[in-house]
Amino acid sequence: MTEQPHRIDTVRPLRANTVTQWDFAADVVVAGYGIAGVCAAIEAARAGAKVLILERTGGWGGAAALAGGFVYLGGGTPLQQALGFDDTPENMAAFLTAALGPGVDEAKIQDYCAGSVEHYNWLVECGVPFKESFWGEPGWEPPHDEGLMYSGGENSAPFLDIAKPAPRGHVPQLADKKIGERSGGYMLMKPLADTVASLDIDVEYDTRIRRLVVDDDDRVVGLLATTYGKPVTVRAARGVVLATGSFAYDTEMIDRYTPRLSGRPGAAIEEHDGIGIRLAQALGAELAHMDASEVAIFGDPQMMARGVLVNGRGQRYVPEDTYPGRIGQATLLQNDNKAFLVIDEPSLEEALATESATPFFRFPPTWVAESVAELETEMGLPEQTLQTTIATYNKHAENGSDPLLGKKAEWVRPISAPLAGFDLRGFTAGFTLGGLRTDLDSRVLHVSGEPIAGLYAAGRCTSGLCAYGYVSGASLGDGSFYGRRAGKAAAAAGTE
């Protein structure tokens, strides 16, 4: 099989001996200028490496700059301490092991929790601002510029009995935040991009990676990319860092690995086409948890906490006051993507009187009914299904308890007529969590268990910290944390 050296329509590696000229060269080449890439570039440059970032779009940011901005940090960060929350790395690890499982990379969880305070300080030193203010209400994000929030169900069943609850969703502060304008993720990326600009780091925009270049020993020594369709060769003397994001927008990969997410990508960008994963797979890279996904549900957490969520059979299935991403996963993956929210008039009014960072999740009820029986019929549920669910809920709510699912007493109250019903069937979207398997130095692992020489990865093209559960801030968290590791390790690779 003779190969055209510069084909760009395959993900097979290109042999270095077919490259006659290098268009660009650096010690460390970072593919992707989102959260993982920016952190890798900073650390590689600070370690003395000449760094080049290749970015497919016309500017920095990636999905991170559009995200809410949660960075999942804990173990006693200065922000946690200032706001009066006790936490330890062990406590954080106990929570994450339970919340992100089953199948978590335990070494990575321990490592991440142990390094979390240092990582917080590093972000602050880079200029990322966190306001000493806590938002304690149910929600997807804080509605103002609060810096800290529960973002994974830490204080809800079943986790509040597994680890001492502590909020760990750290959100960069926007000056003069206006809803709908720039996000917390922008204020995470902006100071980091400014840090890159302050260092001797080159960036090539509008440059899309196509193939890895390997030498005769299968060590990664560069990339073939295209700039406005024109192939360019990029030499990486010490290493390549893949930071190209998830595969949420690659329909073939979705069909092969996580078809339940098919047609509903969310919180991802079109550039998330899995290219980093596929290039590494072509070198024999191991994968992990390719079916795992973050799942958002387009319901208002303030309403959900005060109401009752039932599945397509009229049965409750998740404590309504937990992290809404957990509700999303339970709905899509365990309940056929069918959810109805039932809430009575006083609770609905109370919920609507609260502030929300996601007011677009507040829409009129699908049904208004004078009785549960009427609502049951409107929802198309068999007789005595919703009615018995609500009756049982109400019976225990009289005592302020929820023995079925453990919703906290503060949100438990009997539901009375008139009622509103929200049809949330199909109201989910998400992004992929599976990807390359990496070690604690962000080296991409071969299926043999050994690292692939010259190849590093971080962010959502890796499985990272996540297995099957999710917490908001895990992606910007492990992307930034292991992005830094990738940059350091790649920079050191040439100097061993």
Next chain:
Amino acid sequence: MTEQPHRIDTVRPLRANTVTQWDFAADVVVAGYGIAGVCAAIEAARAGAKVLILERTGGWGGAAALAGGFVYLGGGTPLQQALGFDDTPENMAAFLTAALGPGVDEAKIQDYCAGSVEHYNWLVECGVPFKESFWGEPGWEPPHDEGLMYSGGENSAPFLDIAKPAPRGHVPQLADKKIGERSGGYMLMKPLADTVASLDIDVEYDTRIRRLVVDDDDRVVGLLATTYGKPVTVRAARGVVLATGSFAYDTEMIDRYTPRLSGRPGAAIEEHDGIGIRLAQALGAELAHMDASEVAIFGDPQMMARGVLVNGRGQRYVPEDTYPGRIGQATLLQNDNKAFLVIDEPSLEEALATESATPFFRFPPTWVAESVAELETEMGLPEQTLQTTIATYNKHAENGSDPLLGKKAEWVRPISAPLAGFDLRGFTAGFTLGGLRTDLDSRVLHVSGEPIAGLYAAGRCTSGLCAYGYVSGASLGDGSFYGRRAGKAAAAAGTE
């Protein structure tokens, strides 16, 4: 990186130019003497290739010879016709698309259904006996030597409204079958192994594959294996067929790909260590549906159909009269591996009076109670959970209907005291369905989408026909069907 040529502790491919001597040589080398391997060997030999089978254990059979023996076939097989069941390839494809989804390989479903009658005839010509007898009762397998049975919920909700129900579980007949002795799977493998013996096919037992051997163009040209620990090189002039089974017994792969199955392998053999998958991954092979799994539940189908199954919240979640493998999946994957069976005394007695091929699933009730309230308490369920579930079930059962889940009228009857309760929490086991992505000629596909030259695969080391659902007979079905294709394609590869 200089490599020791004959290391056996890595799955990285071995370069052919480091092999100084070939200990064995054939045109087509088949790794694994289970259902996929035996069919590949027969077809390759019949196509004129010199064939060598490498088998890790001391004899033929693999998991197949220990299996119940269902081969999922339809579209109007002679056995279906003789027993009065109408079926067409289109009808079969409609069912399989729904039952095995989401994410099925539609081309493979169409192909398999179109070729199903021919495949049945081929098995019969090889000597596989199917008795013209139908077993119509709920069960995991027929209790006697019946040749045909529903084996995927074809005649249960929701499938009975999606495609015209037809039984497609074809079971080879055992002469003088005694329960606990040889299985239908043995009588599938025995005539096929006899067919191998009648052809000029070599078999090396106690030979375990370790690495693929590739030439300078990355074409697979052989294998490195070990015989009693001693490395042997095996030349494959036309191709290698991987038929090494699932990864159900590789705990690291389970953790990475389908951790919910961790600790509960079932219907698999210890040799199912994923070696075929890993060797191909090292060459850049694409995977599919690695998290998918068959899940058995150790409950008696005759009891389940007559009772009510509830999850750990006391809620019904699956029509109790469906294929028990579907109950197993719903229990493990959607209901936290928690199931209770509730059945009243007359129904239990009736169930126990029926014959079963799995009498070891009949054990005494965990609880006996004089009322649903008492059983609810015994089960540790919150008050009014099981009680309302049974009351609602009974209300509709008075009319012979089950609007919640669509259990067929023949199994719907009100449940009265006294009651028996069976604790089926954690009572599941299963095997993995994910694996290599192959085309209709069983060529192993590279992540680039192109076939890997010289490499073929079939059986449970491939994703095959299956995505997320399962039907009994799918594995022996696609293993035998695409095993044949692999043998044919490999034999033809040297003669293109």
